[in-house]
Amino acid sequence: MAFYLKVLEITCLQTIFVLGAYLMTGLTGLFSLGQGGFVLIGAYTAAVAYLKFHLAFPVAIALAILVGSVVGFLIGIPTLRLHRDYFLLVTFGFGEMVRAALLHLAQLTGGALGIAGIPQLVGLPMILISIAVITFFIANLKRSRFGRNCIAIRDDELAASLMGIHVYGYKMRVFVLSSAITSYGGALYAFVLMFIEPNLFNWLESAKLIVITFVGGINSITGAIISSVIYYSFGEFFRFIDVWRDVLLAVAVLLVTIFRSQGIFGSWEFSLRRILRRRTKAT
Amino acid sequence: MMDVLRVVDIKKNFGGVNAVDGFAMVQAKDEITGIIGPNGAGKTTVFNLITGVYPVDFGKIWFGDRDITALPSHRITALGIARTFQNIRLFRNLTVLENLKIAYGIRIRYTLWEEMVRYPTVGRSEKEGEDLAKNYLSYFGLEKYAGSFPYNLPYGLQRRLELARALMASPKLLLLDEPGAGLNPREIRQLMETILHIQTDNHLSIIVVEHHMELVMAICTTIHVLNFGKKIAQGKPEEIQHNDAVLQAYLGDKV
Secondary structure, three states: OHHHHHHHHHHHHHHHHHHHHHHHHHHHOOOOOOHHHHHHHHHHHHHHHHHOOOOOHHHHHHHHHHHHHHHHHHHHHHHOOOOHHHHHHHHHHHHHHHHHHHHHOHHHHOHHHOEOOOOOOOOHHHHHHHHHHHHHHHHHHHOOHHHHHHHHHHHOHHHHHOOOOOHHHHHHHHHHHHHHHHHHHHHHHHHHHOOEOHHHOOHHHHHHHHHHHHHHOOOOHHHHHHHHHHHHHHHHHOHHHOOHHHHHHHHHHHHHHHHOOOOOOOOOOOOHHHHHHHHHHHO | OOOOEEEEEEEEEEOOEEEEEEEEEEEOOOOEEEEEOOOOOOHHHHHHHHOOOOOOOEEEEEEOOEEOOOOOHHHHHHHOEEEOOOOOOOOOOOOHHHHHHHHHHHHOOOOHHHHHOOOHHHHHHHHHHHHHHHHHHHHOOOHHHOOOOHHHOOHHHHHHHHHHHHHHOOOOEEEEEOOOOOOOHHHHHHHHHHHHHHHHHHOOEEEEEOOOHHHHHHHOOEEEEEEOOEEEEEEOHHHHHOOHHHHHHHHOOOO
16 A cells, blocks of 8 residues: 555656646747756755755755756756757756766765655645646646747747747746746655655656657646656556556557647646536536 | 838848848838838848847837837837738647737736736736737637637638737737738738728838739838849839839839
8 A cells, every 4th residue: 555655646746747847848849858957956955955954844845946946047048049959958968967966976965875864754645735736827827928928939939029928038937937846846756755866867757758748738737747647657557567568658659649649638628617617507 | 200110221131142231211100101022122021120030230220219220029029010921920829819819918917926826917917808809800800710720710811810910919010021922802902901991090000011013002102112132212102103123123124
């Protein structure tokens, strides 16, 4: 039972990372392979702050968000002016750089041995509440000016700037927001796993976040969340078929991209209001 | 009376080609001006320079009493210059209604935080934008397409949608880049009426780049003729029609 609870917790944490990736890749069309860097920054900042500097747990978490956002801002200054493929390459480099730095700053981070003995202070309720709050934020952004402008930037940057949208400024806000969410998730991650090491989240894991966003449907937060939950829980519960689960998932991804290029959910969103309205209409 | 736009001797060079070579014009308030010229004459480049798509190599552009020469596109739009595009550029992942609301964005005042927690101001402002957008949709006969995606619309309606979107920003100056491209004669006549209507209804100043002479001659008070980046003629429609340099540029030398 404890095993399944752990699996569920980790699955839900991945959903937080997917939400961060959704904001960047799904909504704004920024392909970043550096999300892993922010997961690590969040996890290490929180763990080091808590264990080495004996800060209170909430302070450690807040510090992780702050450091993640500031790093996001600094990385964003030069990279967000770059074109698609170059941006991808630089963020890839950033993620790997963070990993390498953590390996070599052994005095602070424990190097390859990682940091052990982190107390388990985060449980499923806190993770679920976090997901709910983050989803609430992102959904609100998506259905007002911010989200519209992000989609416009994704579709046609030049036309967007001629509609009065400050493209660079918007990309920066998205990048910092996404970094903040991802480092927050990373901080929780440390207090769930109780042990962290630099290989926790490499660029392949970052790439998976993008794939999941696309399979779920780049215009659908609902799609991102559901496909994330299915992907990660599937991975854990089907360990007995071994390498075949990767093959199976790859085939699923291929089928979706070929037959439903808009993703499984397209632009469909779950809406409580719509359901309630239908209820009242029926009665 | 203050001129809406003053373009002073602007130049733009693309890898050795003088796309625009010393173009100047003055746009008077509430007037429709035409820019014509053979293909590759630099007409669209003039628009791109005015709206800040490319930096100007030389010269100055004044919008009212503001120097907008070095401003980025989004600031220029926010000041009150809207435009359409030669090859339609709608946002394919936004609905027709949302495409219009995009242009309304510069008039929205709520902040990022208010958006995130859905302050009441957000809902109110969104409603205002939506009402205005619906007005324009019905004005252009597009109301039944509000929820569809723009590239599912017939070509002629996509053109109208671009026009509606440009108006959503309530500009002072409207730049139309070949609004008649790909339209049939009947649609061209409709377009002429539409342009004249929106001009009087909104007290707009309009600059049109166009190939359809019939349209330009009918609606413009002043016409500038460009060839190889240089202005070869300027005047009223009837003057342009009988200008030797213009005839030569379009038809070649007299035999």
